[in-house]
Amino acid sequence: MVMKLYGYFRSSAAFRVRIALNLKKLEYETAPIHLRRNDQTTADYLAVNPQGLVPTLKDGGLTLIQSLAIIEYLNETYPEPPLLPRSAADRVRVRGLAEIVACDIHPINNLRVLRYLTHSLSHDEAAIAAWYNHWIDTGFQAFEKLLAADRRTSVFCHGEAPGLADVALVPQVINAERYQLDLSPYPTITRIFQSCMRLEPFAAAHPDNQPDREA
Amino acid sequence: MVMKLYGYFRSSAAFRVRIALNLKKLEYETAPIHLRRNDQTTADYLAVNPQGLVPTLKDGGLTLIQSLAIIEYLNETYPEPPLLPRSAADRVRVRGLAEIVACDIHPINNLRVLRYLTHSLSHDEAAIAAWYNHWIDTGFQAFEKLLAADRRTSVFCHGEAPGLADVALVPQVINAERYQLDLSPYPTITRIFQSCMRLEPFAAAHPDNQPDREA
Numbered sequence: 001m002v003m004k005l006y007g008y009f010r011s012s013a014a015f016r017v018r019i020a021l022n023l024k025k026l027e028y029e030t031a032p033i034h035l036r037r038n039d040q041t042t043a044d045y046l047a048v049n050p051q052g053l054v055p056t057l058k059d060g061g062l063t064l065i066q067s068l069a070i071i072e073y074l075n076e077t078y079p080e081p082p083l084l085p086r087s088a089a090d091r092v093r094v095r096g097l098a099e100i101v102a103c104d105i106h107p108i109n110n111l112r113v114l115r116y117l118t119h120s121l122s123h124d125e126a127a128i129a130a131w132y133n134h135w136i137d138t139g140f141q142a143f144e145k146l147l148a149a150d151r152r153t154s155v156f157c158h159g160e161a162p163g164l165a166d167v168a169l170v171p172q173v174i175n176a177e178r179y180q181l182d183l184s185p186y187p188t189i190t191r192i193f194q195s196c197m198r199l200e201p202f203a204a205a206h207p208d209n210q211p212d213r214e215a
Numbered sequence: 216m217v218m219k220l221y222g223y224f225r226s227s228a229a230f231r232v233r234i235a236l237n238l239k240k241l242e243y244e245t246a247p248i249h250l251r252r253n254d255q256t257t258a259d260y261l262a263v264n265p266q267g268l269v270p271t272l273k274d275g276g277l278t279l280i281q282s283l284a285i286i287e288y289l290n291e292t293y294p295e296p297p298l299l300p301r302s303a304a305d306r307v308r309v310r311g312l313a314e315i316v317a318c319d320i321h322p323i324n325n326l327r328v329l330r331y332l333t334h335s336l337s338h339d340e341a342a343i344a345a346w347y348n349h350w351i352d353t354g355f356q357a358f359e360k361l362l363a364a365d366r367r368t369s370v371f372c373h374g375e376a377p378g379l380a381d382v383a384l385v386p387q388v389i390n391a392e393r394y395q396l397d398l399s400p401y402p403t404i405t406r407i408f409q410s411c412m413r414l415e416p417f418a419a420a421h422p423d424n425q426p427d428r429e430a
Binding site: 050051052053062064065066068069070072073076077088089091092095096098099100102103104106107108112113116120121123127130131134138139141142145146 | 265266267268277279280281283284285287288291292303304306307310311313314315317318319321322323327328331335336338342345346349353354356357360361
């Protein structure tokens with residue numbers, strides 16, 4: 001039975017899982033959950049994922065939530081190509097980089113948070129854009145320093161092959177571009193982003209290439 | 216060389232790492248980073264952790280950041296007792312639960328975000344408290360459902376021994392208590408929290424038992 005990914009073309013957490021599935025050459029079908037139209041709050045979807053967030057991955061009888069947990073599962077279940085290095089000392093570096101994005105940038109800028117700021121706290125578009133870019137800048141400053149200061153940084157965040165840190169980074173760069181963040185302070189991030197986007201598994205996972213994309 | 220944990224008694228991310236170190240019976244020394252006094256923004260600390268967040272763990276020559284990445288490292292380096300189950304199907308469940316807290320509750324309520332709401336967006340204490348409890352409630356509703364609906368939930372989030380999901384959950388419950396959130400809608404969370412707090416590794420990691428604690 002082919003895997004099924006509940007996602008949204010613009011969700012960067014779903015984007016991460018799409019990249020991982022593509023890197024592993026795993027077939028999957030897409031179940032679009034239109035976040036702006038609130039598909040994630042239907043009883044049907046909440047029965048699949050009680051958080052009402054995307055992505056959710058169904059693999060046989062298993063229902064998997066949380067993008068990083070899903071990617072670790074894919075990496076354990078389908079080991080080739082590996083998305084984490086071999087040694088514990090290298091793995092913690094890669095996971096730490098991925099978590100800068102997945103814990104400390106993306107959740108603060110998630111749609112539901114922006115909606116709270118707009119609807120419950122009455123902020124306007126300019127305040128939302130400032131918020132959005134503030135958290136990306138804060139996270140990217142650290143991410144850039146950690147890349148630039150470490151000899152393990154190469155074509156990709158960690159060595160010569162893409163891995164979990166790249167999988168987390170790329171969708172966040174796409175989000176930054178959408179909000180027209182100035183990326184010039186982040187030359188290493190930008191270079192690695194470009195290396196990734198030249199690879200088919202990343203390019204095919206891009207929001208513009210999803211069946212549920214919108215202008 | 217004994218490990219060194221840069222933390223803050225009240226940081227729930229540092230609290231997670233303290234629990235994991237205690238469960239593994241690993242000795243460590245505490246380097247207090249007083250977040251309210253902005254120790255995390257000194258050049259000295261930014262040289263240790265460019266994110267300016269806690270925790271950071273030094274183990275020999277390694278400098279480790281991001282609490283979940285650190286705990287995975289400890290679990291790989293010091294395997295007993297295991298903080299993750301053996302099968303990929305169980306591991307993804309435990310990691311997913313941990314990430315509900317570590318990605319979708321805690322970062323949105325972090326001190327730096329509350330400060331942004333207060334100083335840049337001029338919100339008062341009541342608005343901050345509503346924000347804080349909203350994100351805990353939203354996350355705990357899903358967490359409770361996932362626990363209650365799954366036969367693998369037992370004395371702890373997953374089986375008869377504490378693991379990564381419990382390590383993430385307990386500090387978040389302590390935070391909820393501090394903001395006087397009504398926990399009665401979360402009987403399974405509350406029961407598991409109590410099971411954990413009866414164990415020395417959790418109790419010893421509590422903010423009140425840290426050398427840098429304040430009233």
